[in-house]
Amino acid sequence: MKILVVDDDIHILELVSIHLRQAGYTVVKAMNGLEALKVVDREWPDLAVVDVMMPGMDGYTLTKKLREDTEIPVLLLTAKGEMEDKERGFLAGSDDYLVKPFEPKELLFRIHAILRRYDKAVDRMIQVGPLLINRQSYEVVLGKKSLLLPLKEFELLSVLASRHSQVFTREVLVERVWGFDYEGDEQTLSVHIKRLRDKLEKLTNQVKIVTVRGVGYKLEVSE
Template sequence: MTNILVVDDDWNILKLVSIHLTEQGFHVFNAKDGIEALHILKREVCHLAVVDVMMPFMDGYALTEAIRKQYNIPVILLTAKNQIEDKEQGYQAGTDDYLVKPFELKELSFRIKALLRRYDHQQDPSMIRIGKTTINKKSYEVQIGEKTILLPLKEFELLYFLMSKPMQVFSRDYLIEHIWGIDYEGDERTVDVHIKRLRERFSKLTDDFQIKTVRGVGYSLEAQRS
């Protein structure tokens, strides 16, 4: 199911948009400000964000910039303003589309579907890039600038999995099941060993990402904030 993040400090708008998008077949996460939205993005896989401009703590422009630095998802900005300067600021922040309040819910869903189609067409799921680091599942190579690195199979698959879902935390059991398979007879220390090897390989080569230990839970790949 496609997950949509809707961020607005107006509860009435959150409720209306959430009901409409749910009826359209989307799963909706609601946030009342930019800080809450970033917490949701760390926990959940979201495929598109609908972001209000005027919010407390972190406005929509700042949130859009933060999303653009960490996640490769489309953003639609909502605003009560229709000035060209406001639109310019929105596009400079990295928004993909712009909708002025009051808006028709049907138009919002049309724009969401159009952006999702465009992103699906542009993305190559076999290749992931974070900063200057690219991992290619077709060639099983990791490229950092001009340097090409070949990894043992399970190290590659583990790194690819974590890079494909940055900022999300995965337990050792979950990683065992997805990388080694449910029939694997080893224990979760296998994950620790492979994480250690990946850290040793890449800590001196790049600061594009770090694999963090989340105490009592598991591991998460953290992309560099530019």
Template structure:
């Protein structure tokens, strides 16, 4: 049974989400704020976190960043805001998905199940892509650079792996959105730019075996270092 951490300072939302997730077959642990959530994560193994954005002391964006630094689990942000800037901030913080309040509990469950499928879908696939001293491992969702192991948020890994599997090919933002996020994704294409920027920042000082090139007016491509 998978364990889901639900973090919200609204006790009514906390209880509502917990009831529906429990009925769906998940074990649920609750936290009323970000500090409480981190304490729980250090004590109990959780498989996914559902995090409200608007919380006192530590908001959902800050908590997501902390989760990304310390734990390798998917995160879904719950927000009452539907502005592009807020969605962008959510993806910058490292969230895998977001859901705008008010929402149907069934939709949250669908999104949770989809994330688990994506995380588990290649558990038996031993495909690896190598660029010199860099190995992108689709089986473990890890990137190995010499003796250092990097764990990426799911969407960052999927984006990197897709570009690496198709080197020297240019893909539009629209194509990447459809392939990585799905045809029903309602976000802005700038999401791709945010994720590309994060990937560049992560690897620019670690390896020069590949780089992600911007093709102005078209999109992005991954290029391998010339021998």
């Protein structure tokens, strides 16, 4: 799991990052809202821990942007504990609210609870063009035709389909499908892409895996 930490206080930023890494999370950091939005486009984190009081774009505004443009859950950090501040945070779309100073264990408990809720709420069916991807049965269905894929090929297709037309770097795809600590040959991804591409071509010509040279791959849907 990858977590984005956003805070203009370098000490809080580093402290939170250390505890998250020790708990086994991958951490990406930003020191303001605009930088955070760029990181989201590049890294696609699973959750964002956002400080409320930041110059320029504050945490409430950043949360609204994240909720408008992504499905990334948000945990807000603030030095304020008044009810109106909490209400403003939830109205902006945050999933939880933690008041500073806080115990690192409580931060980890709350993050775990949010991720668990989102895992249960994840849509088990992905519709992309004419294809229906069933994430429970590992089937790809087109009308009366169905295709059963090996696990890694299915996970690869699911990641690409989760945001079709978005380019995923090779590094992100390897991390999503094989894990961030994968130490195998990078050629493995190319082999799986080729196999998956061949199978999709036999099923439909409306959904294609497109290579973006020097970057990675994206799923393209045509009418």
